[in-house]
Amino acid sequence: MPRKMVSEYGNDSISALKGADRVRKRPGVIFGSDGLEGCQHSMFEILSNSIDEAREGFGDKIIITRYQDHSIEVEDFGRGIPVDFNQREGRYNWELVFCELYAGGKYSTNEGESYEYSLGLNGLGLCATQYAAEYMDVEIYRDGMKYSLRFERGENVDGLVKEEVRRKATGTKIRWRPDLQVFTDINISKEYFQDVLKRQAVVNDGIRFILRNQTDEGFEEEEFLYENGIVDYANEIAGSEYLTPVQFWKAERKGRDRADKPEYKVKLSLAFCFSNRVKQTEYYHNSSYLEHGGSPEKAVKLAFVYMIDSFIKNAGKYQKNESKITFQDVEDCLVLVSSSFSTQTSYENQTKKAITNKFIYEAMNEFLRHQLEVYFIENPDDAAKIAEQVLINKRSRENAEKTRLNLKKKLAGTLDMSNRVQKFVDCRTKDVGRREIYIVEGDSALGSCKLGRDSEFQAIIPVRGKILNCLKAEYDKIFKNDIITDIIKVLGCGVEVTSKANKELSSFDLDGLRWNKVVICTDADVDGFQIRTLILTMLYRLTPTLIEQGYVYIAESPLYEITTKDKTYFAYTESEKADALEKIGSGKYTIQRSKGLGENEPDMMWLTTMNPQTRRLIKVTPSQAQATSEMFDLLLGDNLAGRKEFIAENGYQYLELADIS
Incomplete structure (x- = not known):
């Protein structure tokens, strides 16, 4: 049988993406996703160019407009992008800037020609x-002219249009709509714009950012401005109740990442x-928020831990054989905003969420150690307060970890828990896909x-009395309640603790269920x-x-149980009771409220509550559980007025059930 032919893999098989396809077919390579x-990152690329202009001293206002059709406009009042003919390159500058991936005004090495500290570094x-x-419209004002350009899906339309204008203000306005053929989602939220512009206002003091958000009623405007940059922001975060006042330090350094690499300049401020x-700790470099930190974060961690640890040692504040502090202990009481700039930057990738410059790390580490040493000497009261709080954090962390380990040990157990959990009755199968646990009353x-179940796959744990109203207490008190810890042991999955103060107690693992x-x-x-409310609230x-x-x-x-000569009907609602009586018609019957679970015969228990074919199970939804929890707070919490109001409005519904003789 002849071999199946496959397409030949030869010299003509290799192809390269050209023009706009280099981005349109591989957006993740450039934008990270x-x-x-x-x-969002593509929007920030346009914004960063305007920020670079303003930071160089050209314009102090940037207007960003978010339109309802998901198009975006960024307008600055800088010098305006040069777009006319470039004699040196033999091409129009607009072709270089808008159609060449590695072109721009930030590569020049001539003094005075380049942006010294640039956010948009690589010309991409x-x-x-x-x-x-999908389209991009550009308006540029410079040299007494208005220059207009339009692009559609990477292709220029109508070339460069020039006209003389009387407008004195220079600047660039770019409006575009991200293309759904390139991105899977282009609906950038207002909150994202707010977050980005606030961050940029923080690290670019004195630059005014105006966000215009289009709604059905028109445009909402919001302004972001920090006259004193990171100092104002640190004060805003800390508020009026701080341990130590805000310190502001800055320095400039020159150095290189390796002996054979070129020297560059770094500006540090903190x-x-x-x-x-x-x-709260935040790191910025060349105005870009470093979500993953990198060099500055590494320097802050080492410098702060080293200097605070040294102070604690020298002051004799460690207890005998006590372990040293970690950055977690420092960070738990630290408000810090770092903003650095450099003439050369090594980003982890194009999305600029971390930098890796060795010299920036070294310069910042050395600078911070020196500054902290001077600060502690000149401000001994501040140093003592810092040391005391960091030690409190450390000891709290260690105690919480010890409590968490003890709790995990306490709540852990094997499947054979008969002797460890009082009155727990297990089932025989080890197949978790079949096992059912009934939490029953009394x-x-x-x-x-126990008598009515199928012991092959149904297990039972009784709730002895009522779960105390300890679910509003601190977690360590909750876990002293035997009923709660027994149920958690039997479940086997541990607990989820959501409060920041006690998150170390969390031991949840769904695989353990x-x-x-x-x-x-x-x-x-x-x-x-x-009791149902209490159990549900607990879960x-x-x-x-x-x-x-x-x-x-x-x-x-x-x-209700409605009994005739031949049959017993079970009614779970009033309407079902009415339906059953209608079926019986004029025949004889007895009707009574259903007995409590403890009074049921085993076969009745199996039929009504445990037989998968005849029982009725209601799956609890998160919204139902939340409503139950809120009802728990209302009926058993501290809101006495709310409870009285609820009883006054709804008490009549429960009179028939009340034990009133």
Whole structure:
């Protein structure tokens, strides 16, 4: 049989993307993503060019407009992009700037010709965003002229249009719409613009950023301006209640990343204070927010830990054999904003979320160590406060870790827990996909459920009495409640602790869950409702993922048993009772409220509550659980006035169920 022919892989098989396709077919290479994040980055590339102009002293205002059709406009009042004919290159500058990926005004090495500290460094941004746009309209004012350009999906339309104008103000206005053929999502939220512009205002003091957001009613305007940059911002974060006042340090250095690499300049500035109420650390380089930090963050961590640790040692504040502090202990009380600039920058990638310059790290580390040493000598009271708070953080962290490990040990267990959890009755199968745990009300219900269940896959744990109203208490008090810890042990998945103060107690692991269904089974009366509410609230507070993933159910108990000579009907609602009576017609019957679970015969228990073919299980949704939790707070919490109001408005619904003789 002849071999199947395959296409030849030869010299003509290699092809290169050309023109706009270099971006349009591989946006992730340039922008880091072909999704919304990449689209956001393309917008920032245009904005960064305007910021560079303003920071060089050309214009102090930038207007950003977010249109409802997802187009964006950035207008600055700088010198205006040069777009006319370039004699040296033999081409129009607009072709170089908008259609060449590595061209721009930031590569020049001649003094006075280049941006010294540039955010848009590599010449990719403007061209790449143009290539990735459905359209781009450009207006440039300079030299007494207005220059207009239009691009559609990477192609220029009608060349460069020039006209004389009387307008004295120079500047550049670019409006474009990111292309849905390039990005999967182009709906950049207003919140993203607000966040970016606030950050840029922080690190570019004195530059006014105006956000215009188009709505059905017109344009909303919002302004971002920090006259004193990172100092104003650090004070804003810290508020009025700080441990130490904001310090502002700055310096300039020259150096190189390696002996054979060129020398470059670095400007360092840092504003920080210590607080026992808030914590926040942010790093910026050449105006770009370093989400992943890099060199400046590494320098801050090492310098602050080294100098504070040295002070604590010299002051004799460590206890005998006590471990040294970590940056986590420092960071937990630190408000710090770092803004650096350099004439050469090594970014981790085009998205500029971290820098890797060795010299920037070295310069900043040395600078901070020196400044902190002087600060501690000149401000001994501040130094003592800082040391004391950092030690408090360290010891709290270590105690919390010890508590977490003890709790994890306490809540852990093997499948054979009969001797460890009082009155827990396990099932035989080890197949987690089949196992069901019934959380039942009291010992009497335990008896009837135990006899009525299918012991192959149904297990039971009784709630002895009521879960105390400790779910509003601190976590360490909650876990002293035996009922709660027994249930958590039996579930096997640990707990989720959401509060920042106690997050170390969190030990949740869904893979540890031993059950396919967690069924809450209580009587259909007021007491049963209250116990159900408490159990649900406990699960909502301590293991919300079980509810979100659909593991938690309520076993619905019938309200009425209607018995005839031949058949017993179970009615779970008033309307079902009416339907049953209609079916019976004029025949004889007896009707009674359904007995409590503990009074049911085993076969009745199986039929109404445990048989997968006949039982009714209600899957608990997150919204139901939240409403239950809020009801728990209302009925059992501190809001006495709200509780009285609820009872006054709704109490009549429960009179029939109340035990009033």
